[in-house]
Amino acid sequence: MKKNNWIRKTTVAALTVACLATSLTGCGNKKEDGTITFTNVSYDPTREFYAAYNEMFTAHYKEETGNDIELVQSHGGSGSQARSVIEGNDADVVTLALAHDVTAIENAGLIDAGWLDEFDRNSSPYTSTIVFLVHSGNEKGIQDWQDLTKEGVEIITPDPKSSGGACWNFLAAWYYAKMQFNGDEAKMKEFVAKIYDNVLVMDSGARGATTTFVENGQGDVLIAWENEALLTLKEYPGEYELVTPSVSILAEPSVAIVDENADKNGTQEIAKDYLEFLYTPEAQRLAGEHYYRPSDEAILNEFADTFDLTVNMCTIDDFGGWDQAYEDFFADDAIFDEIYGN
Amino acid sequence: MKKKSIIPGFGLSMGITVAMLSLIILIPLASVLAYSFRLSWGEFIDLITRPNVVQAFATSIGCALIAAVLNCIFGVILAWVLVRYDFPGKRLMDGMIELPFALPTAVAGITLTKMYSDSGFLGRLLESMGIKAAYSKTGIVIAMIFIGIPFVVRAIQPVLEKLPDTYEEAAAMLGASRFTTFWKVVFPEIRPALLTGFGLALARGIGEYGSVIYISGNSEKNGTQVVSYIIMQKLNSGNVDYEGAAAIALVLLIISFLMLFLINIIQHIASRRTNA
Numbered sequence: 091m092k093k094n095n096w097i098r099k100t101t102v103a104a105l106t107v108a109c110l111a112t113s114l115t116g117c118g119n120k121k122e123d124g125t126i127t128f129t130n131v132s133y134d135p136t137r138e139f140y141a142a143y144n145e146m147f148t149a150h151y152k153e154e155t156g157n158d159i160e161l162v163q164s165h166g167g168s169g170s171q172a173r174s175v176i177e178g179n180d181a182d183v184v185t186l187a188l189a190h191d192v193t194a195i196e197n198a199g200l201i202d203a204g205w206l207d208e209f210d211r212n213s214s215p216y217t218s219t220i221v222f223l224v225h226s227g228n229e230k231g232i233q234d235w236q237d238l239t240k241e242g243v244e245i246i247t248p249d250p251k252s253s254g255g256a257c258w259n260f261l262a263a264w265y266y267a268k269m270q271f272n273g274d275e276a277k278m279k280e281f282v283a284k285i286y287d288n289v290l291v292m293d294s295g296a297r298g299a300t301t302t303f304v305e306n307g308q309g310d311v312l313i314a315w316e317n318e319a320l321l322t323l324k325e326y327p328g329e330y331e332l333v334t335p336s337v338s339i340l341a342e343p344s345v346a347i348v349d350e351n352a353d354k355n356g357t358q359e360i361a362k363d364y365l366e367f368l369y370t371p372e373a374q375r376l377a378g379e380h381y382y383r384p385s386d387e388a389i390l391n392e393f394a395d396t397f398d399l400t401v402n403m404c405t406i407d408d409f410g411g412w413d414q415a416y417e418d419f420f421a422d423d424a425i426f427d428e429i430y431g432n
Numbered sequence: 433m434k435k436k437s438i439i440p441g442f443g444l445s446m447g448i449t450v451a452m453l454s455l456i457i458l459i460p461l462a463s464v465l466a467y468s469f470r471l472s473w474g475e476f477i478d479l480i481t482r483p484n485v486v487q488a489f490a491t492s493i494g495c496a497l498i499a500a501v502l503n504c505i506f507g508v509i510l511a512w513v514l515v516r517y518d519f520p521g522k523r524l525m526d527g528m529i530e531l532p533f534a535l536p537t538a539v540a541g542i543t544l545t546k547m548y549s550d551s552g553f554l555g556r557l558l559e560s561m562g563i564k565a566a567y568s569k570t571g572i573v574i575a576m577i578f579i580g581i582p583f584v585v586r587a588i589q590p591v592l593e594k595l596p597d598t599y600e601e602a603a604a605m606l607g608a609s610r611f612t613t614f615w616k617v618v619f620p621e622i623r624p625a626l627l628t629g630f631g632l633a634l635a636r637g638i639g640e641y642g643s644v645i646y647i648s649g650n651s652e653k654n655g656t657q658v659v660s661y662i663i664m665q666k667l668n669s670g671n672v673d674y675e676g677a678a679a680i681a682l683v684l685l686i687i688s689f690l691m692l693f694l695i696n697i698i699q700h701i702a703s704r705r706t707n708a
Contacts, residue, residue: 169672173667173668194672252664289651291649291651292650292651293649293650294650294661294664294668305546306551306566307549308549427484430653
């Protein structure tokens with residue numbers, strides 16, 4: 091009898107707590123009066139751009155429809171942002187660093203297949219490339235990838251195994267080696283291995299690497315996204331120089347509607363509008379002002395003073411697309427593991 | 433038959449306890465186990481014996497051990513000063529001990545890195561003595577000392593406070609030297625608490641992420657990748673690898689559990705001896 095009593099009491103208590111817990115988590119989804127909340131999950135360096143763009147879009151939306159819209163931004167490492175969407179972050183659209191991260195969300199069933207062609211130019215409204223940032227004066231005389239293999243050059247670049255942005259860095263170096271050695275893979279590996287031998291600090295993300303180089307004064311050269319490098323130049327005038335290598339890679343950040351969430355939230359149309367608006371001349375100019383290369387040729391040319399438009403750029407297609415590139419280079423025991431490490 | 437406890441509310445409080453433990457600890461940990469079971473035994477072994485994983489375990493455990501030992505030494509001194517002496521600013525200093533708990537670990541990590549890198553104030557000092565602090569294992573140990581120190585101090589403090597002066601007076605009257613008094617009289621009293629603090633600091637150090645990743649430099653070549661970094665690598669990369677991450681986490685969990693278990697056994701044996 092007593093024992094039964096104990097079990098009953100315990101069960102009742104446990105159920106009470108469980109109910110309480112579920113009811114607490116249940117009250118997060120309420121929408122306010124008429125104002126639509128809309129979430130854009132993006133990656134780290136776009137923070138400033140989207141803050142400005144959202145202001146522009148809010149005004150545009152009010153003009154078009156007369157309704158208010160509340161735009162929510164979320165930023166972090168591209169890979170972990172993608173994961174958070176897969177795990178249930180209620181994003182209406184994603185604007186991530188590489189197509190591979192969007193594909194991961196597609197594979198989880200949240201984005202419809204064919205997203206890459208849903209918007210113009212591979213769903214990349216703006217692009218960037220990989221450049222070098224060096225200390226003013228460029229004492230080590232760094233002009234091209236070749237110079238990164240010199241003994242005594244200390245390089246800062248993030249870890250391609252944990253940062254999407256860092257994959258672009260690696261692939262750009264690889265492409266240079268490919269041009270240089272006519273595709274002789276042994277020599278290419280040796281070349282890129284030498285570069286990575288010179289890496290002093292390997293941060294987990296692109297912003298972290300910038301901090302290490304700029305704030306903590308580590309290393310001679312930072313391999314960085316062009317937009318990050320230009321932003322640093324602006325924030326620390328006279329302290330750094332930007333070096334554009336002869337060969338680099340066209341980094342195409344991807345945008346997509348998270349169909350599953352947008353359908354559920356009834357924001358499919360707004361999402362389309364939000365991403366299409368990125369291609370309008372005013373938004374393209376805004377991207378340029380935030381040091382992203384506008385994908386619109388004509389507007390890109392307006393920024394010829396900011397960007398070096400003569401770089402010979404490869405694209406991810408030269409590596410057979412992201413899935414292939416990931417498998418070939420960054421998976422466990424792939425080329426990166428082979429040349430780096432013990 | 434067990435007698436009914438005279439303190440009321442057992443059913444309710446036990447219910448809450450079980451529910452909280454399950455919701456917050458047991459179910460999430462069980463899901464780690466479940467995820468890692470999706471790997472076959474061969475894959476599991478393959479993964480956890482990869483050179484970078486083994487090296488990360490060595491780094492995490494080695495650095496956490498060193499940090500915990502150093503924390504024990506300085507923790508005892510700190511607690512001793514805070515309990516035994518009166519001086520201006522004592523309350524403030526006492527409060528400062530807990531700052532590492534309150535501060536976001538990433539903030540701590542970035543600040544420590546800035547201070548201890550060779551362009552930083554403390555790092556430059558160490559550099560001139562030939563010690564490279566940030567971006568080396570030394571840096572990892574520094575970060576782990578930072579996050580571990582409160583555990584040791586807070587474990588010892590109450591015990592020292594309750595220890596009556598009479599013990600030491602008696603020892604002194606019987607002719608014990610100051611060292612003997614500490615070693616034979618005071619230390620055995622605080623040893624169980626010290627072991628607890630050691631265990632907590634060690635466990636925290638082994639699993640630490642936020643404060644360590646900035647100062648470590650995460651270089652596989654220099655052996656400065658910690659286990660939690662490897663786990664995040666599996667989760668942050670383009671191919672999210674839950675099973676791999678869970679498998680490494682499981683091993684980490686087992687190692688931490690075994691270490692804490694071992695410490696408990698030592699404590700148990702020690703307390704039996706002193707109470708006998």
